[in-house]
Each structure stands twice: as structure tokens, then as C-alpha cells.
Amino acid sequence: MAESQVNHTGWKFVDTAGSSSRPVDRPLEILVIGGGFAGLNAVSELAGVEARIWLVDKRNHHVFQPLLYQVATAALSPADIGYPIRSVFRRRQDVHVIMDELIRIDLARKVAVFPGGEADFDYLVLACGATHGYFGREDWARFAPGLKTIEDALEIRSRILLAFEEAEMEADPDNRIADLTFVIVGGGPTGVEMAGALRQIATQALPNDFRNIDTKSSRVILIQSADRLLPTMPEDLSARALEDLLQMGVEVRLKSRVTEIGEGFVMIGDEKVNAGCIFWAAGVKGNPVAATLGVPLDKSGRVLVGPDLSLPGYPFAFAIGDIAAVTDPVSGNPVPGVAQGAIQMGRFVGKLIRDDIQGRFARDPRPVFHYRDKGQMATIGRSRAVAQIGRWHFAGFFAWLTWGLVHVLFLVGFRNRFAVLAQWIWDYVTFSKGARLITGNVRPHVRSHHGAYLIPVSTPVPEAPQDVSSPPG
Numbered sequence: 018m019a020e021s022q023v024n025h026t027g028w029k030f031v032d033t034a035g036s037s038s039r040p041v042d043r044p045l046e047i048l049v050i051g052g053g054f055a056g057l058n059a060v061s062e063l064a065g066v067e068a069r070i071w072l073v074d075k076r077n078h079h080v081f082q083p084l085l086y087q088v089a090t091a092a093l094s095p096a097d098i099g100y101p102i103r104s105v106f107r108r109r110q111d112v113h114v115i116m117d118e119l120i121r122i123d124l125a126r127k128v129a130v131f132p133g134g135e136a137d138f139d140y141l142v143l144a145c146g147a148t149h150g151y152f153g154r155e156d157w158a159r160f161a162p163g164l165k166t167i168e169d170a171l172e173i174r175s176r177i178l179l180a181f182e183e184a185e186m187e188a189d190p191d192n193r194i195a196d197l198t199f200v201i202v203g204g205g206p207t208g209v210e211m212a213g214a215l216r217q218i219a220t221q222a223l224p225n226d227f228r229n230i231d232t233k234s235s236r237v238i239l240i241q242s243a244d245r246l247l248p249t250m251p252e253d254l255s256a257r258a259l260e261d262l263l264q265m266g267v268e269v270r271l272k273s274r275v276t277e278i279g280e281g282f283v284m285i286g287d288e289k290v291n292a293g294c295i296f297w298a299a300g301v302k303g304n305p306v307a308a309t310l311g312v313p314l315d316k317s318g319r320v321l322v323g324p325d326l327s328l329p330g331y332p333f334a335f336a337i338g339d340i341a342a343v344t345d346p347v348s349g350n351p352v353p354g355v356a357q358g359a360i361q362m363g364r365f366v367g368k369l370i371r372d373d374i375q376g377r378f379a380r381d382p383r384p385v386f387h388y389r390d391k392g393q394m395a396t397i398g399r400s401r402a403v404a405q406i407g408r409w410h411f412a413g414f415f416a417w418l419t420w421g422l423v424h425v426l427f428l429v430g431f432r433n434r435f436a437v438l439a440q441w442i443w444d445y446v447t448f449s450k451g452a453r454l455i456t457g458n459v460r461p462h463v464r465s466h467h468g469a470y471l472i473p474v475s476t477p478v479p480e481a482p483q484d485v486s487s488p489p490g
């Protein structure tokens with residue numbers, strides 16, 4: 018291996034020995050970007066390989082995205098679904114976890130560029146996921162946030178809880194109806210789960226907490242452009258999800274398109290709906306770093322990888338998980354952007370790099386990635402879910418139980434599994450949602466005509482009684 022020509026001065030994580038030049042007999046360097054399902058599984062599979070592994074993520078924690086909506090709807094706390102990446106690999110001396118943000122990749126020079134400098138690599142695994150896609154209307158993001166990170170979930174949670182606070186103080190009936198109208202754009206699993214959870218908050222968790230409003234009267238509108246919900250699932254399960262949501266009081270608009278979104282309103286075709294909260298669950302696009310590679314991307318900005326998940330023309334560089342556009346060679350279908358896809362791609366590429374380092378492909382051709390579809394599930398509400406495992410389709414309580422068990426099983430960290438399970442059991446028994454905190458520097462928007470206040474502004478505030486039993490100071 019030739020000595021690196023890259024000047025590492027000022028770049029913090031290669032120069033661990035305090036020297037800016039690296040020895041000729043340096044170990045192989047494997048750079049993995051992203052500590053999501055794909056990145057974590059690639060690094061796990063590389064255990065025991067003679068190489069130094071750098072796992073870089075712009076956050077210090079892995080996020081279990083399938084349960085983000087539960088943080089957004091106050092059922093779980095952020096720490097229940099996040100796990101420090103450093104802790105995942107605390108027993109692996111070969112793994113260096115770095116918190117930094119990749120800016121771009123120079124494939125010709127085998128260099129990754131970070132704000133503080135450059136890092137060279139022998140193998141590159143890009144596993145930095147996807148981001149929200151607004152179909153060219155990025156200006157809608159301000160009014161209709163999407164759900165991808167813990168920060169997104171907390172923002173959405175604050176907006177939901179704030180909407181109820183504002184409605185409680187609102188005197189004008191039309192404004193109150195608008196405050197209590199929640200619109201979700203996109204009828205895939207996230208949209209369906211959000212819609213169900215919002216109706217549950219409004220009808221089960223909150224009614225006793227408010228005095229001026231009937232939270233049960235909240236409108237939850239789910240907009241879907243296709244003619245059915247959950248379009249990647251079998252039709253009978255789409256129909257069941259629709260039936261369940263309607264029973265729960267969700268207004269579902271199929272074959273409907275959003276034409277405009279602005280401050281407090283959404284246009285569905287020509288119809289204007291005033292809404293206190295609008296959420297985006299309609300589209301994703303590849304991580305922006307994909308565009309820096311100079312390789313072909315699909316129309317969603319994801320990397321079009323080869324059958325071995327490497328970048329065309331660069332056998333040492335791979336893209337896996339949500340950032341990659343992969344067609345399964347057996348079914349001919351695109352591999353879905355789901356956790357199982359990312360996990361399987363991570364394991365495949367980890368093993369492939371290990372075999373490559375051990376010289377296996379000097380004789381044999383590289384293997385081809387094949388996605389094993391283990392099924393799909395979506396939860397709709399309390400005791401309601403739909404599931405497809407192989408040819409088996411089921412719904413209702415058993416599907417909901419299966420959904421819960423599978424999700425707890427795949428959570429990273431024993432504490433998280435225990436905490437989530439305990440929280441769910443508590444919520445099931447008490448009908449409550451524990452994490453109803455409005456965080457961040459936000460305050461309800463009290464309109465000038467807030468005649469609904471029960472305590473008039475002039476009412477004197479009673480003095481707090483003195484506690485004579487406690488010692489002074």
C-alpha cells in the first residue's frame with residue numbers, strides 16, 4: 018500500500034499518534050459514514066478484519082427511526098429510541114467512532130472531506146441515509162416538517178401540543194377548529210401511524226386535561242395521492258388500514274393532491290383547509306452527499322449502485338441503505354427503503370470487504386446482493402395493526418402484538434428495550450401518553466381576543482401559603 022499523499026495536518030481523526038505523516042506499512046483504513054442500520058451492521062460484520070475502521074456520524078447517537086412517530090406523538094421519550102454509537106462499539110478496539118459531518122467525497126483521490134480537513138481511505142462505505150423530499154417545493158418544509166431525526170420528532174411534538182394549548186385559549190370558534198385540525202400529507206406507513214396516533218392522543222390521552230375545548234373534536238386529515246393507503250402492502254391490508262382509521266375518526270382523502278402549503282393552511286386540489294399543524298410524510302430523497310460523488314443517481318437523488326453495491330467504476334466504494342438505489346436481481350423490484358434493506362446491505366458489504374481484504378476475489382467473482390423480504394407491518398392504533406409476512410396477511414390485535422415485539426427486538430440497547438416495553442404496557446393500561454412536554458423556546462400564540470381565558474387578567478393571584486415547618490434558608 019503506497020504512502021498517503023494526503024496532507025492530514027489539522028485533520029483530527031487519522032492522526033491519532035500525533036504525527037501528520039503515516040507509515041508506509043499502515044493498516045488498511047475503512048471509512049464508514051453513517052451510524053444508522055446500514056452503517057452499524059457493516060461495522061459489526063467487519064469484526065476481526067485486519068484494518069482500522071472509522072465510523073463517522075454527524076450525531077453521536079443511532080436513531081431507531083421506526084419509532085420516531087411515537088416520540089413525535091408523545092408516547093416515548095427521545096432517549097428510548099436513541100443509543101450512543103460509541104457505546105455500541107465500546108468493546109471493539111479496531112473501531113474509532115467520530116462525530117463529524119461529511120461534506121463531500123473525492124473518489125479519484127480516495128478522500129472524504131470534512132469541515133476540519135480530509136481523510137483518506139482504502140474502502141468507503143456510504144451509509145448516510147435519506148432526507149425529506151418535497152418534490153421541488155422545499156419552501157413547504159417550514160410549514161410542514163417531515164420526520165427523520167429526533168430533532169424533527171421534538172419539533173412535531175411541540176407543534177401538536179402547542180396546537181391544543183392555543184385552542185384552549187382561543188375564543189373564535191373558527192380559529193379553534195383550525196387549531197384543532199391536523200393534516201398529514203402521505204399515506205405510507207409513517208402517515209398512517211401518525212394519523213392513528215394523533216386521533217388516539219385527542220380521544221384518549223388528552224380529554225381530561227383541558228377545560229375549554231373538547232379535544233375529541235380534533236380533525237385529523239390524511240392525504241394520499243394514490244388510490245389506497247400503504248401502497249407497498251397487499252390490497253386487503255390497505256383496505257383494513259383505511260377501515261380502522263375511519264373507525265377511529267380520521268378523515269382519509271385518497272386520490273388527492275396537495276397543491277399549496279402555507280402558514281396555517283393547506284390546499285387539497287382547489288379546497289383550502291385551515292390547519293394548526295401540517296406534517297409531511299410523502300417523499301424522501303437521497304442524502305445531499307450523493308450528489309458530490311459524480312456517479313449516476315436516480316431521480317430521487319439516490320446512488321445507482323452495481324449488483325455488489327459498489328459505485329460503478331469504483332470497486333473500493335459502496336453505498337448502502339436508504340442512500341442507495343438497488344434493484345433486486347431475483348424479483349426485479351427496487352429494494353424498499355426499510356430497516357431490513359439497510360441491515361441486509363450493511364451485512365453484505367461488511368462481509369464483501371472482509372473477503373476482499375482476505376484476497377478471495379482474486380479468484381472468484383464478487384457476489385450479488387439479494388434482498389430477502391421478511392414482510393411489512395404498520396400499526397394504526399391501540400390493538401390495531403396490519404402485517405404481511407410471506408403469504409400470510411393478518412390484522413388486528415395479533416398483528417399489533419407482533420409489530421410491538423418485532424420493534425422491541427430490533428431496538429439497540431437493553432435499556433431501550435426495557436424502557437419501551439414498560440412504557441407501552443403503562444400506556445395500554447392507563448390510556449395515557451407520558452412524554453407530553455413542550456420543549457424548546459416556544460410559547461403559545463395568544464390572539465388579542467383571547468376571551469376564553471377562565472381567569473380574567475385582573476383576578477388577583479392568591480399568595481402562596483408560608484411553609485412554617487421548613488427551616489429558613
Ligand SMILES: Cc1cc2nc3c(=O)[nH]c(=O)nc-3n(C[C@H](O)[C@H](O)[C@H](O)COP(=O)(O)OP(=O)(O)OC[C@H]3O[C@@H](n4cnc5c(N)ncnc54)[C@H](O)[C@@H]3O)c2cc1C
Pocket residue numbers: 050051052053054055056073074075076078079080081082083084085086117118119120144145146147164165206207304306337338339340354355356357359394
Ligand atoms: C419516520 C420513519 C418511520 C419508519 N418506519 C419504518 C418501519 O416501520 N419499518 C421499517 O423497516 N423501516 C422504517 N423506516 C425506514 C428505516 O428507518 C430506514 O430505511 C433506515 O433507517 C435506513 O437506514 P440507513 O442506515 O440507510 O439510514 P439512517 O438510519 O437514516 O442513518 C443514516 C445516518 O447517517 C448520518 N448522516 C447523515 N448525513 C451525514 C453526513 N453528511 N455526515 C455524517 N453522518 C451523516 C445520520 O446522522 C444517521 O445516523 C422508517 C423511516 C422513518 C423516517
